Amino acid sequence: NINRGCLYNGQNFLKMASNFADPYIFSSDTLPSDPRFLPPLANGQLGWRVFEKIMHMGGVYNGEGGACHRADIPCPLAVWMMFDKVSPLFLFEGIFTHTILTSYVEASQLFYAHRQFPNLMVMEVLLQRQMTTEEPIIVMLDSSFTPHSDDITFQTAPDYKGGRHIFGKTMFPEVPGVPCPSVHLIWSPLTSTVTLLPDQHQSHWSFLLAIAESRENAESSFDTGLELMEHGNLQSSHSKAWAELWLGSRVELEGLVHLNRALIGCMFYLLSAFPSLSETPIQFGGVSPGGLSNGGQGQDYWGHVFWDQDLWIYPNIALFHPKLARAVLDYRMRTLEGAKANAQKQGYKGLKFPWESAISGYEVCAVNIYGQQEIHINGAVTLAFQNYLYLTQDLAVFTEGYGSEVVWCIADYWVSRVTWNPDDRQYHIKGVMPPDEYYYNVDNSVYTNSVAKYSLQFAVELANLLQHPAPSEWQEVADKLKIPFDPELKYHPEFDGYKRGSQVKQADTVLLGYPLGLPMSREVRQNDLECYESVTDPLGPAMTWSVFAVGWLELGEAEKAQQVLQKCFKNIQGPFQVWSESSDGSGAVNFLTGMGGFLQAVLFGYTGFRVQRDCLMFAPLLPDDVAVLSVKGVSYLGNKMDWLVKKQEISVVVRKQAEDSGIDKPSPLEIVLTRSGNIIPLIPGQLVMFPKQPGKIQKQNSKSYCWFL
Numbered sequence: 110n111i112n113r114g115c116l117y118n119g120q121n122f123l124k125m126a127s128n129f130a131d132p133y134i135f136s137s138d139t140l141p142s143d144p145r146f147l148p149p150l151a152n153g154q155l156g157w158r159v160f161e162k163i164m165h166m167g168g169v170y171n172g173e174g175g176a177c178h179r180a181d182i183p184c185p186l187a188v189w190m191m192f193d194k195v196s197p198l199f200l201f202e203g204i205f206t207h208t209i210l211t212s213y214v215e216a217s218q219l220f221y222a223h224r225q226f227p228n229l230m231v232m233e234v235l236l237q238r239q240m241t242t243e244e245p246i247i248v249m250l251d252s253s254f255t256p257h258s259d260d261i262t263f264q265t266a267p268d269y270k271g272g273r274h275i276f277g278k279t280m281f282p283e284v285p286g287v288p289c290p291s292v293h294l295i296w297s298p299l300t301s302t303v304t305l306l307p308d309q310h311q312s313h314w315s316f317l318l319a320i321a322e323s324r325e326n327a328e329s330s331f332d333t334g335l336e337l338m339e340h341g342n343l344q345s346s347h348s349k350a351w352a353e354l355w356l357g358s359r360v361e362l363e364g365l366v367h368l369n370r371a372l373i374g375c376m377f378y379l380l381s382a383f384p385s386l387s388e389t390p391i392q393f394g395g396v397s398p399g400g401l402s403n404g405g406q407g408q409d410y411w412g413h414v415f416w417d418q419d420l421w422i423y424p425n426i427a428l429f430h431p432k433l434a435r436a437v438l439d440y441r442m443r444t445l446e447g448a449k450a451n452a453q454k455q456g457y458k459g460l461k462f463p464w465e466s467a468i469s470g471y472e473v474c475a476v477n478i479y480g481q482q483e484i485h486i487n488g489a490v491t492l493a494f495q496n497y498l499y500l501t502q503d504l505a506v507f508t509e510g511y512g513s514e515v516v517w518c519i520a521d522y523w524v525s526r527v528t529w530n531p532d533d534r535q536y537h538i539k540g541v542m543p544p545d546e547y548y549y550n551v552d553n554s555v556y557t558n559s560v561a562k563y564s565l566q567f568a569v570e571l572a573n574l575l576q577h578p579a580p581s582e583w584q585e586v587a588d589k590l591k592i593p594f595d596p597e598l599k600y601h602p603e604f605d606g607y608k609r610g611s612q613v614k615q616a617d618t619v620l621l622g623y624p625l626g627l628p629m630s631r632e633v634r635q636n637d638l639e640c641y642e643s644v645t646d647p648l649g650p651a652m653t654w655s656v657f658a659v660g661w662l663e664l665g666e667a668e669k670a671q672q673v674l675q676k677c678f679k680n681i682q683g684p685f686q687v688w689s690e691s692s693d694g695s696g697a698v699n700f701l702t703g704m705g706g707f708l709q710a711v712l713f714g715y716t717g718f719r720v721q722r723d724c725l726m727f728a729p730l731l732p733d734d735v736a737v738l739s740v741k742g743v744s745y746l747g748n749k750m751d752w753l754v755k756k757q758e759i760s761v762v763v764r765k766q767a768e769d770s771g772i773d774k775p776s777p778l779e780i781v782l783t784r785s786g787n788i789i790p791l792i793p794g795q796l797v798m799f800p801k802q803p804g805k806i807q808k809q810n811s812k813s814y815c816w817f818l
Contacts, residue, residue, distance in 0.1 A: 146682045157220075163181040215239060225350035231315065231347070248302065272295040283471065290322055295330075317334040459521030482542035485561075491567055524583065544617040601633070617641070650700075652702050716738070729754045
């Protein structure tokens with residue numbers, strides 16, 4: 110008997126189980142002892158931890174206000190394959206495969222959330238004979254499924270094309286008076302055993318699960334699954350969709366095997382949180398810290414969406430896939446009315462996006478002080494819209510959607526939220542909780558004020574771009590907003606009255622350098638890093654150390670950055686590279702926020718990428734133990750680029766137009782090197798190489814820039 114566990118993440122689908130050196134395969138002899146770290150399967154619409162009795166669907170919540178949480182949906186595919194007393198072999202590749210291998214049979218059980226058709230989950234069983242026997246080979250399928258949920262009252266409906274069908278509504282709406290979401294499940298009936306007859310070499314069974322909010326959509330999805338099964342394309346279409354994602358977004362390096370595997374795992378789980386590239390867009394429900402597989406009542410932040418989505422996760426996706434980035438912006442635009450109500454409830458103008466969001470945009474944080482005071486969420490939302498515009502120059506989100514209203518109404522909120530101080534003749538923002546949640550009701554959080562300043566500046570910029578009159582108050586408040594700074598100690602206090610040396614929970618002030626890019630001297634940047642690194646709680650959330658790593662890379666301290674980044678590995682819980690929020694394994698699991706920060710340390714730290722209004726800057730720096738960094742699929746102004754960074758040399762090729770860029774025609778690009786001043790045109794399909802140095806990518810011959818309307 111062979112006992113082993115593996116995680117395949119969508120690359121080189123269904124490799125031979127013996128090939129465990131492949132970085133895209135995570136292998137183990139056993140399942141995690143803590144079921145929280147079972148591999149999560151998700152596709153932007155459905156999420157499930159393998160073998161668990163319950164699963165979740167994007168946008169389906171139960172409970173009013175602070176009691177709102179992801180509704181538990183019973184999973185008909187919660188099935189264990191049992192075979193005498195043989196221990197299992199576990200594999201996973203966008204598919205989780207449980208395999209039992211004996212001298213006479215190999216029995217495999219495969220699970221996947223279909224990557225192309227997001228309303229489908231699949232279980233397949235395959236028996237392959239290893240030797241001739243006169244008796245049939247029988248494998249038991251032990252199901253823990255019951256059609257019951259504490260959040261949904263289910264009813265039985267007539268079978269549909271041989272599939273069982275139940276439906277129901279959640280018990281309590283998120284907002285009074287709003288209809289409760291409905292859920293329909295149609296699935297292939299499960300058998301208690303599967304049998305390989307004596308004259309059969311192998312046999313295969315497929316079991317479908319279709320979940321949707323309407324009967325019509327559930328039936329249509331089930332029909333799609335049946336059709337794919339009939340033509341033998343069920344698994345291959347899933348594999349093809351994953352291959353497309355990897356082709357457009359791959360990060361690999363040479364030198365550190367564990368770092369390379371961590372990057373691949375992070376990218377896999379982040380991509381799993383987003384919808385299909387090819388199908389008609391679903392009404393995307395946003396990205397919560399623990400992803401779709403988690404978030405039931407009292408767990409993993411109840412499945413709510415925080416600033417984690419916009420600041421920590423989104424930049425990685427936007428760099429590769431504009432269509433998926435747009436899904437995040439669409440989510441925020443759909444919650445606009447709730448954000449408006451939040452601001453009015455606080456007595457302010459404009460929009461106040463909720464600290465914890467579900468579907469409506471109304472605040473659903475159970476603890477009032479967080480929802481009232483963590484107003485820096487507004488700045489993260491604006492940064493996401495700004496980042497998208499700079500990467501794509503696609504104005505449709507602002508002219509045809511509600512993007513401009515989001516940006517401008519956030520500016521209105523900041524203007525109504527500030528207080529003029531006649532003593533220092535500056536605007537103050539009082540009574541907030543900064544990202545460092547160990548403090549509350551403080552004045553002039555340096556991060557909150559800085560991100561507010563940038564929000565206001567972008568609102569003015571967007572208004573000028575769209576020839577929309579901008580209220581003079583936007584620029585005035587931006588120019589006169591207090592940014593705390595200690596001129597004697599030459600560092601940024603976290604807020605007014607912060608005592609240097611006091612413990613902080615997580616990355617806060619260090620965010621000024623990245624991602625905000627607040628101008629400061631090298632000395633001040635270094636002082637901020639040293640001051641806060643020494644007092645940051647070692648059990649704080651996982652994304653913190655990645656920001657310090659980016660900061661040290663900015664200063665040319667690659668080895669110091671690497672030492673800090675190594676702290677993140679304590680949050681990676683084997684064997685399937687599932688992150689925990691805290692290094693001791695506590696907190697949210699499948700912690701996408703930590704993964705997003707970790708990826709940014711490489712995508713924006715090692716490369717030095719900085720998304721600017723008229724260019725994409727770069728300043729690569731690799732630590733000694735990383736020989737080569739490969740970043741494939743960078744999307745900029747409608748182009749797809751592949752980068753290869755070595756110790757002394759950089760290679761870049763424009764591969765093709767980014768099909769999901771949002772613009773009709775890609776802009777011809779050129780590289781401008783900082784030290785030599787050389788300008789290198791980027792011609793699609795032609796590789797260019799140059800000595801490693803800082804530079805920027807911009808439109809060819811762009812003394813000025815234009816926007817696609």
